[in-house]
Amino acid sequence: MDSIDQLIAGLAEQAEARRAGRPGVAEAQIERACRRMQAAGYWPAKGAEEAYRALATWLATVAAGQATRGLLLWGEPGRGKTFFLSRFCLAARTVRALQIAELYQEWGRAKVLTWLEQDILDVVPDDYYRLTLDDLGAEPTGKRFGETTEILADVIDQRYREWQRRGWGGATFFSTNLAPPELADRYGERTTSRLAEMAAAIHLDGPDWRME
Numbered sequence: 588m589d590s591i592d593q594l595i596a597g598l599a600e601q602a603e604a605r606r607a608g609r610p611g612v613a614e615a616q617i618e619r620a621c622r623r624m625q626a627a628g629y630w631p632a633k634g635a636e637e638a639y640r641a642l643a644t645w646l647a648t649v650a651a652g653q654a655t656r657g658l659l660l661w662g663e664p665g666r667g668k669t670f671f672l673s674r675f676c677l678a679a680r681t682v683r684a685l686q687i688a689e690l691y692q693e694w695g696r697a698k699v700l701t702w703l704e705q706d707i708l709d710v711v712p713d714d715y716y717r718l719t720l721d722d723l724g725a726e727p728t729g730k731r732f733g734e735t736t737e738i739l740a741d742v743i744d745q746r747y748r749e750w751q752r753r754g755w756g757g758a759t760f761f762s763t764n765l766a767p768p769e770l771a772d773r774y775g776e777r778t779t780s781r782l783a784e785m786a787a788a789i790h791l792d793g794p795d796w797r798m799e
């Protein structure tokens with residue numbers, strides 16, 4: 588099985604686990620997460636109830652201290668990806684992929700990766716190594732001195748190592764408008780299957796909230 592098949596199998600397995608209600612949290616905990624989302628103004632869209640439930644299940648897992656990996660929210664624009672990340676995925680830092688690509692142009696690869704991996708405190712707060720990375724795939728391919736680099740592929744690999752080292756403490760929360768096969772096209776299958784391993788992938792569908 589090559590890695591794109593593994594990725595798709597992984598996504599199917601996650602969906603299956605959700606359907607089978609195998610997340611390890613009780614119904615009451617999921618309902619509590621739903622109420623918390625609604626209290627923050629985050630509502631289920633028509634036709635996107637399953638995605639909403641998947642989000643609530645993930646949140647309940649976090650609240651129960653059982654989360655082991657981050658989140659990969661994918662889907663068309665206006666589906667509430669950034670909104671969810673900003674309200675419910677509290678990492679010490681939030682960066683946009685575009686911002687990383689711009690820094691790459693200015694600084695080069697090594698300095699960008701060092702900046703992202705900063706480790707400058709002796710006593711670090713809980714969420715210090717967690718990162719929110721918004722709008723993966725919206726950045727142009729990095730160009731510097733005639734060289735082209737998918738700097739975000741390097742960043743994903745770095746975040747994967749962080750997650751391997753620290754588990755939940757090094758989780759990353761991603762959003763992207765790209766579907767998994769498009770991610771694989773752009774960043775390579777190896778990087779994309781790492782993404783699927785380190786983050787629970789949830790497809791946010793339903794209507795565009797900005798058009799409502």
Ligand SMILES: Nc1ncnc2c1ncn2[C@@H]1O[C@H](COP(=O)(O)OP(=O)(O)O)[C@@H](O)[C@H]1O
Binds near residue numbers: 628629669796
């Ligand atoms: N589940 C939701 N409930 C209520 N409003 C929402 C929801 N999802 C999105 N919105 C509204 O739509 C806007 C756009 O959502 P956003 O998260 O920026 O979309 P995306 O990142 O998927 O392109 C948000 O700022 C918010 O006002």
Ligand SMILES: [Mg+2]
Binds near residue numbers: 668670721722762
């Ligand atoms: Mg967004």
